[in-house]
Amino acid sequence: MKRHHPAEYTAKPETWKLIKSNWVLYLFLVPAFVYFGIFAYAPMYGVQIAFKNFVPSKGIWGSEWTGLTYFTMFLQNPKFWDYVRNTVYLSLYSLIAGFPVPIILALILNDIKNSKLKRISQTLTYMPHFISIVVLVGMMSSFFSPQSGFVNTAIKALGGEPVYFMGSENWFRHMYVWSGVWQGAGWGSIIYLAALTGVSPELHESAMIDGANKLQRIWHIxxxxxxxxxxxxLILNCGSIMSIGFDKVYLMQNNLNLGVSEVISTYTYKVGLIQQNYSYSAAIGLFNNVINFITLVTVNRITRRLSGSSLW
Structure with missing residues (x-):
């Protein structure tokens, strides 16, 4: 007969006792549960559209089941691998280029001793985050315009030929990624600055006494x-590897760069809302989310084994 540890009998009563004695604190969780219940879990009811030939007049329940027809249709699409390649390329490029920049920026800002200069530097690096995507793309179109943009004006002044950056497949990915790095670096550094505030100054003082220079203290402390x-x-970023931002890609997209700018999210928008093929677009979205979930679980497991830190 299996013997139970005494702690197993007391764990549940103790938990309910703690909840009862701190019910006011748990009450603050109710709005969060309601929010996620309404906006995250309730809409999952519509996932079944991906497995049906959805007709709005018949409703979700009235539409006929088609099984995996639309998933097969997407996998057999002649441009399937082009969409996947463009999506993964942009995501990985954004991750590789953008992930270390906020860390480096946070380390630099954390080392500024002058409080006034530190506040000004933080404000200047945070400001791009509050520029809307529409305004950002408009700025890029103006700055890199082959006729009036100051970038091409400088290139012509140096004897070069103007370049249509926004319409070039060779430049699209660089424009997309590095504009995102510029816009998000300051905002992304906030959480690292918060983590650095927990570092005890005594550790740095002890390291300085032992003769450690600045780079050594950054590396070891x-x-x-x-x-x-x-x-x-990193786990969270990898969990959205297939969910490249739709709005910015779509605004930057044109017929000249379509070969590298057509990603899964823009294709889903076109077949779902423009062509009104709701079942097909739902199947693509569900496929995308399943890949993201598998990636999240895999990266979480690898990170837990390598560093001991994970989401669960």
């Missing part, structure tokens, strides 16, 4: 302190 934060954010 600051980076280990923010390593758990880095691991969690």
């Amino acid at each position: 600051d980076l280990p302190a923010i390593m758990p934060t880095m691991a969690i954010l």
Whole structure:
């Protein structure tokens, strides 16, 4: 007969006792549960559209089941691998280029001793985050215009030929990624700055007494302190590897760069809302989310084994 540890009998009563004694604190969780219930879980009811030939007049329940027809249709699409390749390329490029920049920026800002200069620097690096995507793409179109943009004006002044950056397949990915790095670096550094505030000054003082220079203190004190934060954010970023931002790609997209700018999210928008093929677009979206989920679980497991930090 299996024997139970005494703690197993007391764990559940103790948990309910703690909840009862701190019910006011748990009450604050109700709005969060309601929010996710309404906006995250309730809409999952519509996932079945991906397995039906959805007709709006018949409703979800009245539409006929088609099984995996639309999933097969997407996988057999002649441009399927082009969409996947463009999506993964942009996501990985954004991750590789954008992930270390907020960390480096946070380390630099954390080392500024002058409080006034530090506040000004933080404000200047945060500001691009509040520029809307529409305005950002408009700025890029103006700055890199082959006729009036100051970038091409400088190129012509140096004897070069103007380049249509926004319409070039060779430049599209670089424009997309590095404009995103510029816009998000300051905002992304906030969480690392918060983690760095937990580093005891005594550790740096002891290291300085032992003769450690600034780079050695960053490597052996600051980076280990923010390593758990880095691991969690890396897992979250990898979990959305197939969910490249739709709005910015769509605004930057044109017929000249369509070969590298057509990603899964823009294709889903076109077949779902423009062509009104709701079942097909739902199947593509569900396929995308399943890949993201598998990637999230895999990266979480690898990170837990390598660093000991994970989401669960």
